[in-house]
Every structure is written in structure tokens, then in C-alpha cells.
Amino acid sequence: MADGLKIEPRDALSRLLRDERSDSCFRLNHYPPCPELQALSGRNLIGFGEHTDPQIIPILRSNNTSGLQICLRDRTWVSVPPDQTSFFINVGDALQVMSNGRLRSVRHRVLAGSMKSRVSMIYFGGPPLSEKIVPMPSVMKKGEESLYKEFTWWEYKNSACKSRLGDNRLGLFEKTTANATQ
Ligand SMILES: O=C(O)CCC(=O)C(=O)O
Numbered sequence: 001m002a003d004g005l006k007i008e009p010r011d012a013l014s015r016l017l018r019d020e021r022s023d024s025c026f027r028l029n030h031y032p033p034c035p036e037l038q039a040l041s042g043r044n045l046i047g048f049g050e051h052t053d054p055q056i057i058p059i060l061r062s063n064n065t066s067g068l069q070i071c072l073r074d075r076t077w078v079s080v081p082p083d084q085t086s087f088f089i090n091v092g093d094a095l096q097v098m099s100n101g102r103l104r105s106v107r108h109r110v111l112a113g114s115m116k117s118r119v120s121m122i123y124f125g126g127p128p129l130s131e132k133i134v135p136m137p138s139v140m141k142k143g144e145e146s147l148y149k150e151f152t153w154w155e156y157k158n159s160a161c162k163s164r165l166g167d168n169r170l171g172l173f174e175k176t177t178a179n180a181t182q
């Protein structure tokens, strides 16, 4: 990723995750099977509502069970094929800002109700709380301006705590289209 974005120094992102004050965390989700409920309701059951991940980089692996979906620009949902030999690497809100919108924090959700229990584990790589979340100078073109107001990771988390899961939390920090939906 650092090479693709021509990030200088090359470890600018990984340094934040390796920092002993890094606000990274690990989450384990379990979605029990509930085919009866699914049949009764007659529609998709949501196991984890739609949202974007706030951190820099979430890395996910599941127990080879479907359910995870991502939302495309046209608002259609596409299933991520389960693969227990691969990691699903996502872009968090912070990385969207640090790349000045070149990488997009993808809205995703999990459908429940299948016959099989789904377990997922996710490492969320986050920066130290005091870190200013701003576009990395090396990704910016000459004269390019940040699309976002300046904030620290602590300020972003604090604001996210007051929002609802599905809100476009980054909208509050966008310079032009505040509160625009993604
Ligand atoms: O369980 C999954 O596959 C995804 C869960 C998720 O999006 C999250 O924990 O942020």
C-alpha cells in the first residue's frame, strides 16, 4: 500500500500501528445460526448493521462462512466470498483521510440467518489517540488541499461515540459536503 500510494517515509503508516501508544484493538464476532427467524421474517436478517470502520486498517478473517457484504457506490450490496485462507483487508475512515480520499472507507454489513454459525476476527489498526489525522504530505499533489478539517484520533473517536453505527461519521469532518451520504 505504501508503495502504491508512494508514501514517504515508507513506514509512515506501519509506524503508527507499531507505536506502543497505538489505539489498535481486536474484535471477535459470533453470529449464531437462526434459520427459523430468517424464515419467519421473510427477509434478510442483519447480524451487524451497515457502517464504516473508523480506524486506519481493519484486517478480517472468518470461519469460511458467508455473510459479509460491501456496499458499492450505486448502493447495491455485494457479498464478500468467504475464504479461510485469506485476509479481508479494509480501509478505515482514518486511512481515507490520510490518503485524502484516494482510498475509500467502504461501508459494509453482515447478514445473519444462515444455517451455519459465523465467527469473524478482526484486527483494527489504529493510531495513538493524540495523532493528528491529516493527509500524508507524500500522497498530495502540488497545491492539493485537504478535503477534511484537521482532527486528532481522540476527537474522531469521541465524535463517533456520539453517533449511530450507520451514520456517515466522516461527513462531520469534510470541508465541503458536510453530512453527505457515502
Ligand atoms: O463480522 C464481520 O465479518 C464484520 C464485522 C465488522 O464489520 C466489524 O466488527 O466492524
Ligand SMILES: [Fe+2]
Binding pocket: 051, 052, 053, 108
Ligand atoms: Fe466493520
